[in-house]
Amino acid sequence: MRDLAQRRQRDLARTDFRRCQRQHHQRHRGHGDRVVRCEGLDRLAQQIEILRTSIGDDGTLVADNRIENIKAGPGGSGQYGNAINAFRAGNAIIRGNRIRNCDYSAVRGNSASNIQITGNSVSDVREVALYSEFSFEGAVITGNTVDGAALGVSVCNFNEGGRIAVVQGNIIRNLLPKRPIGTAPDDDAGIGIYVEADSSVTGNVIENAPAFGIVAGWGKYLRDVAITGNVIRKAFAGVGVSVVPGAGTALVNNNMISETPRGAVVGLDHARAITTDLSVDGAQRYAQVVIGTNAVR
Numbered sequence: 001m002r003d004l005a006q007r008r009q010r011d012l013a014r015t016d017f018r019r020c021q022r023q024h025h026q027r028h029r030g031h032g033d034r035v036v037r038c039e040g041l042d043r044l045a046q047q048i049e050i051l052r053t054s055i056g057d058d059g060t061l062v063a064d065n066r067i068e069n070i071k072a073g074p075g076g077s078g079q080y081g082n083a084i085n086a087f088r089a090g091n092a093i094i095r096g097n098r099i100r101n102c103d104y105s106a107v108r109g110n111s112a113s114n115i116q117i118t119g120n121s122v123s124d125v126r127e128v129a130l131y132s133e134f135s136f137e138g139a140v141i142t143g144n145t146v147d148g149a150a151l152g153v154s155v156c157n158f159n160e161g162g163r164i165a166v167v168q169g170n171i172i173r174n175l176l177p178k179r180p181i182g183t184a185p186d187d188d189a190g191i192g193i194y195v196e197a198d199s200s201v202t203g204n205v206i207e208n209a210p211a212f213g214i215v216a217g218w219g220k221y222l223r224d225v226a227i228t229g230n231v232i233r234k235a236f237a238g239v240g241v242s243v244v245p246g247a248g249t250a251l252v253n254n255n256m257i258s259e260t261p262r263g264a265v266v267g268l269d270h271a272r273a274i275t276t277d278l279s280v281d282g283a284q285r286y287a288q289v290v291i292g293t294n295a296v297r
Helices: 002-008
Strands: 011-013 016-018 025-028 034-036 039-043 048-057 061-063 066-070 084-090 093-095 098-102 107-110 115-118 121-125 128-133 137-142 145-149 151-155 163-168 171-175 191-195 197-202 205-216 223-228 231-242 250-253 256-258 263-269 289-291
Touching: 084 115, 107 115, 115 128, 121 128, 128 137, 128 145, 137 151, 145 151, 151 163, 151 171, 163 191, 171 191, 191 197, 205 223, 231 250, 263 289
Parallel strands: 011 034, 016 039, 025 048, 034 061, 039 066, 048 084, 061 093, 066 098, 084 107, 093 115, 098 121, 107 128, 115 137, 121 145, 128 151, 137 163, 145 171, 151 191, 163 197, 171 205, 191 205, 197 223, 205 231, 223 250, 231 256, 231 263, 250 289
Antiparallel strands: none
């Protein structure tokens, strides 16, 4: 049994891929692959793909690679132009990679439960830098730096079952006001961190966000989100929380929020702010939004 397991596992290490037309490493139904210490520059589609025909345990490790200049050559709205893409691959670990200049995302987890995205250095990506989307349960996104993206971290699609995340200890700054041409026209941009359900957002630093530092919920798709201990600076609004009928509970407490002209904490109807600053004395209250003691200036 041990020999069989070893034969199923593939390692790719210390490999240099430059100016190639399509994927560098594409794996279907992985069995604990390792893609480590490789260098990929000037890709026309994407760099590393972990693909499965059905959702399941995968366990691929993608670590300590350098990936730059990834283009969305074939087009689409996010199918191409990503540095690392994990599709239906449970328990994938993506850590310690240096990623720069991507048309879309640095790391895109689609229906990838228990994904870990940790300790990556990301700059100059033009859509969501770090993504956990669609039918997943469990995402840990910690210790990353993002400098330049339309949206820093997105943990979304509660409507598809996407839930449970920890977003902690990331530095996210210099967000872009728009996503690339080809994405849905109502897709948000200029946001540091976006979450929807059963998630903790803590200890992050966000600076220079044209829209929001942190957003919780999309319409009624909000449940049990805690936003605590973050530093938000120079955002149009600090924290946005969905307050439409049917939206669930969010806690906003113990954050440092400064230079946010639209307000430190505001209520949202989807992408639109519909309240004044909920953090000030005498502001309207919503039973499902618990606002504690935040330092606002």
